[in-house]
Ligand code: SF4
Ligand code: SF4
């Protein structure tokens with residue numbers, strides 16, 4: 001059934017995935033096949049309000065609750081409401097949700113569930129001959145997302161408004177644009193419409209030019225989840241005795257990590273590409289309780 005919302009509808013994504021020239025290579029390896037299925041399922045669940053309604057749960061990744069078929073709440077939107085309404089309940093609900101997801105999976109929701117991460121996996125395949133090497137700028141720029149996360153509560157408090165939401169490019173892509181395109185008769189651009197669209201355009205330029213550029217540098221939800229990678233039950237394990245030092249793992253890592261030496265990094269989205277490309281199985285996923 002067409003919901004009149006192509007940007008958040010799974011069908012165009014499916015069409016892209018089938019049509020895309022690089023798709024076979026991208027998802028040909030064992031873990032990547034499972035990851036594609038997981039990303040498609042979560043894309044559907046994320047936008048299935050026409051089945052589940054609005055559930056009152058919080059996404060374990062970044063997605064806009066104003067998106068026409070959104071089933072859950074955006075973690076950053078909840079943070080903003082917690083500050084605006086001085087709501088301890090919302091703060092505990094948010095921290096609890098992120099802590100539970102993070103403690104079990106670390107940042108794996110970024111690699112396996114987040115539709116914005118999924119979109120970046122595709123856009124990152126557009127070849128423009130551009131990838132930033134592991135460099136000081138790249139390393140330092142990664143702290144930006146923590147700064148953004150830390151600033152949000154103050155910005156909300158001092159402006160007494162949804163300061164981040166007003167400018168959020170994810171909201172611009174998944175909520176503002178669908179509303180504008182499909183309900184343009186009723187749509188009245190909000191005060192921050194132009195800046196939001198400019199930020200969205202810049203974000204798209206960023207993610208076409210740098211693999212997972214939004215996740216690396218700017219996503220405040222990624223910044224929340226990154227804290228859990230060191231302690232999460234799901235871990236990436238490295239067996240040095242099996243390692244050939246071929247550095248296939250570093251070459252394929254979409255987060256530009258210095259693999260195989262950064263298995264506990266908060267930047268790892270647990271996508272499993274390094275495992276799939278390791279010739280000796282020196283890398284593997286492991287749940288701690290095993
Ligand atoms: S860091 Fe990327 S994958 Fe993770 S929540 Fe943010 S947008 Fe999604
Ligand atoms: S280290 Fe491996 S699992 Fe982590 S982001 Fe890089 S390729 Fe993916």
Ligand code: SF4
Nearest residue numbers: 243244246247249278
């Ligand atoms: S791909 Fe495997 S063998 Fe090669 S450097 Fe990485 S861990 Fe070592």
